[in-house]
Amino acid sequence: MDDGDYVLLKNILIFHSAHGLSEPSxxxxxxxxxxxxxxxxxxxxxxxxxDVEAIYKIAKLMGAxxxxxxxxxxxxxxxxxxxxxxxxxxRGRLPADVYIL
Numbered sequence: 001m002d003d004g005d006y007v008l009l010k011n012i013l014i015f016h017s018a019h020g021l022s023e024p025s026x027x028x029x030x031x032x033x034x035x036x037x038x039x040x041x042x043x044x045x046x047x048x049x050x051d052v053e054a055i056y057k058i059a060k061l062m063g064a065x066x067x068x069x070x071x072x073x074x075x076x077x078x079x080x081x082x083x084x085x086x087x088x089x090x091r092g093r094l095p096a097d098v099y100i101l
Contacts, residue, residue: 001061008040009061016069037062 001009015033018026041058048054 005040005043008036008043009065011036012040012065013068016065 012033015029015036018029021029040061041054044057044061045051045054048057
């Protein structure tokens, strides 16, 4: 994953939740997330040698997004602490950027 992929993945995480927003605002957030998901999948397809490899990479990244979002919603304070203190080896560039900064 290069820096461009990372930025798109981070934006997908940032625009993942529309909880607590008005319907017009939530629609904007959903559209932004869809746009970043499309951009990331397009980048991966362009860089991959074949479609199977691209689909595998996209599915793996979207699975990671789902896991990070679920952990963040269920245990936001605990998950932030785990990332900050590197408990259970959770520290990484993406979790730190999303849950600490």
